Amino acid sequence: MKLKKGSYLYILGMFFLFWSSLFSLCSFWCTYRYKSVRSDENLLMNEFGAAFAGSNSALVMSGAFVAVSLVLAVLILRYGISTNSLSVPLRIVGITILPLSIASMLAMWAFLEQGGTLTTLAVRLIGAVPALLFGVNLIRVSLNQKNSRMLTVFFGAMSGYAVYSEFGFGQILLADFSLVTKQSFLGWLSVFFFSTALCLFFAGLCLCVSGCERKSKKRTLIQEKTK
Amino acid sequence: MRSRKNMRLFYGAGICALAACVLLPVICVLQSAFLRQTIFESLEKGSLLSVLSHLYEQFGQAEFALVYDAGHLPGIPLLLLFYLVLAGACFKSSKREGARRRGCVLAGAGLQCYAVISFLTHIVLAVALYYKEWTQGVSSLMIFRILLTAMGSGFFELLIISVFSVLLILTGKSGKYRPIAVAAGGVCFYRLFKDSLWLFTGLFDGTLKETAPLQIWHGVFFLAAMFLVLCAAVLVAMSGGRSEEDEEDAERSTP
Numbered sequence: 001m002k003l004k005k006g007s008y009l010y011i012l013g014m015f016f017l018f019w020s021s022l023f024s025l026c027s028f029w030c031t032y033r034y035k036s037v038r039s040d041e042n043l044l045m046n047e048f049g050a051a052f053a054g055s056n057s058a059l060v061m062s063g064a065f066v067a068v069s070l071v072l073a074v075l076i077l078r079y080g081i082s083t084n085s086l087s088v089p090l091r092i093v094g095i096t097i098l099p100l101s102i103a104s105m106l107a108m109w110a111f112l113e114q115g116g117t118l119t120t121l122a123v124r125l126i127g128a129v130p131a132l133l134f135g136v137n138l139i140r141v142s143l144n145q146k147n148s149r150m151l152t153v154f155f156g157a158m159s160g161y162a163v164y165s166e167f168g169f170g171q172i173l174l175a176d177f178s179l180v181t182k183q184s185f186l187g188w189l190s191v192f193f194f195s196t197a198l199c200l201f202f203a204g205l206c207l208c209v210s211g212c213e214r215k216s217k218k219r220t221l222i223q224e225k226t227k
Numbered sequence: 228m229r230s231r232k233n234m235r236l237f238y239g240a241g242i243c244a245l246a247a248c249v250l251l252p253v254i255c256v257l258q259s260a261f262l263r264q265t266i267f268e269s270l271e272k273g274s275l276l277s278v279l280s281h282l283y284e285q286f287g288q289a290e291f292a293l294v295y296d297a298g299h300l301p302g303i304p305l306l307l308l309f310y311l312v313l314a315g316a317c318f319k320s321s322k323r324e325g326a327r328r329r330g331c332v333l334a335g336a337g338l339q340c341y342a343v344i345s346f347l348t349h350i351v352l353a354v355a356l357y358y359k360e361w362t363q364g365v366s367s368l369m370i371f372r373i374l375l376t377a378m379g380s381g382f383f384e385l386l387i388i389s390v391f392s393v394l395l396i397l398t399g400k401s402g403k404y405r406p407i408a409v410a411a412g413g414v415c416f417y418r419l420f421k422d423s424l425w426l427f428t429g430l431f432d433g434t435l436k437e438t439a440p441l442q443i444w445h446g447v448f449f450l451a452a453m454f455l456v457l458c459a460a461v462l463v464a465m466s467g468g469r470s471e472e473d474e475e476d477a478e479r480s481t482p
Contacts, residue, residue: 009406126424130417150409150465157410158417165421210406 001087001142001212003080010080013207017073020200021066027193028062034186035059044188049167053187062194068096069201076208086212087142093205094138101131127166130158134202141209153206160202167191236466237327240334240459241317244310247455250448251307257445258300299449301348302341309337310456313463327466328399334460335395342389349385384418391415391460398464405464412461419457423450 003010035054045053052058076089105128134155141152169192313333316326354361361369394408426446 126421130413150406153406153410154413154416154461157413161414161417165418206406206410210410 001085001090001144003084003086004211004213007211009207010211013204013211014073014077014080016200016204016207017069017076020197020204021069021073023193023197023200024062024065024069027190027197028059028066030186030190030193031058031062034183034190044184045167045169045191049169049191050187052167053191058190058194062190062197065194065197065201069197072096073204080208086208087144090138090205090209091142094135094142097131097135097138101128101135104128104131127162130155130162131202134159134205138205138209149209149212152209156202156206156209160199160206163198163202164195167195169195233327233466236462237317237330240330240462240466241314243455243459243462244314244317244334247452247459248307248311248314250452250455251303251310254445254448254452255300255303255307257441257448258303261441261445299345299348302344305344306337306341306456309333309340310459313337313459317463327463330463330466331399332396334463335392335397335399338388338392338395338456338460342385342392346385346389384415387411387415387418395460395464408464409461412457412464416457416461419450419453423454426450 031053035056072089072093075092076086079089080086105125134152137148137152137155140148169188313330316330316333319326391408391411391414394404394411397404398408426443430443
């Protein structure tokens with residue numbers, strides 16, 4: 001996974017990764033503030049988002065994500081500059097994403113109300129599937145087993161959109177603001193920042209993968225011949 | 228090796244486009260039948276304005292909009308035409324590099340036309356809903372409400388389809404847009420996948436018990452056809468256009 005020369009996609013990806021840790025930090029702060037005043041009903045989000053906003057899980061997840069995204073961003077930057085190859089950091093990212101996506105599936109399961117229908121269960125669980133596939137493909141790409149760079153980008157974009165749409169903060173457009181309290185807005189911000197952080201993280205990784213060269217036998221042979 | 232893989236993707240796109248073209252007329256027939264049924268029911272109740280309002284009440288539900296929204300109908304015949312040509316192009320000259328590029332442009336143009344026409348229909352339907360207020364005077368708040376209503380019924384899907392189609396056309400011109408086009412395709416694909424999941428699980432757990440069979444069949448066919456259309460578009464994007472590396476390789480191999 002060698003980087004292309006002067007790849008602007010890689011630089012943009014690095015920006016996105018660092019921004020993701022910053023947004024995650026904002027989310028952590030908002031969740032911490034909202035936790036003390038949370039209400040069970042928040043008209044700005046869907047049921048899942050409202051339940052998630054003030055929970056301990058949100059606090060732990062946003063806090064942990066600050067550290068995880070920052071460490072991974074530094075790792076990708078360091079390897080990119082020193083060795084010009086992203087194989088090792090992308091493998092680490094892939095290995096990190098796999099258990100995290102399974103954990104988020106379980107967390108989503110726990111958030112379901114007792115009388116949850118099959119629809120809500122399936123729609124919630126499916127949100128973590130693209131991340132799982134993205135993790136698997138990242139490992140495959142980093143091992144150079146098969147040229148699946150485009151597939152990785154495909155699943156990465158899917159995961160980014162999935163985390164953005166799962167929390168239902170778009171409900172703010174339909175909310176009646178005369179019924180909404182100020183504290184609700186803090187809860188909405190915590191979810192908004194967290195999903196933006198996750199989305200930027202996936203987008204950053206996709207850009208980094210796009211900024212790498214395609215592995216090609218023919219190409220290496222030509223390079224060897226020219227040498 | 229690379230070329231053979233690209234060819235397989237291109238043939239796959241052709242098969243998907245062809246299968247979509249078989250399903251698309253079925254949607255048109257079902258949707259027309261459904262619209263006719265709803266219009267007759269509404270006409271019995273009142274005027275043309277109330278017909279339109281009733282139509283929008285029927286279709287304008289944010290979650291289920293993609294499945295049976297009237298706004299999608301006018302764009303479908305054009306989509307059918309474009310994808311029929313794409314399928315032909317895929318099977319006729321898949322070995323040529325230029326065919327793959329043209330395939331990208333064709334798939335992108337089809338989706339773009341569909342998105343633009345459907346978007347305009349959504350706006351017209353939303354204006355029809357607020358027709359009474361519109362005649363009394365136009366305000367910025369009303370325009371916002373109209374846009375919001377249009378947005379709740381598939382506007383976002385159309386927006387991402389539109390972005391995807393532009394990127395597809397760009398991929399046909401230059402290979403460097405390919406990763407971004409594939410990423411946009413991924414977003415469209417997930418959105419559609421989630422909608423289909425909502426429909427099928429809704430059928431199983433009884434959420435859609437109240438829905439008429441015609442609506443359900445229409446939803447099933449619509450989602451299946453759009454799935455195939457998107458599959459064809461993503462496969463064409465993956466195989467189409469020359470990438471930067473291909474161009475570099477070609478330069479190196481020439482003496």
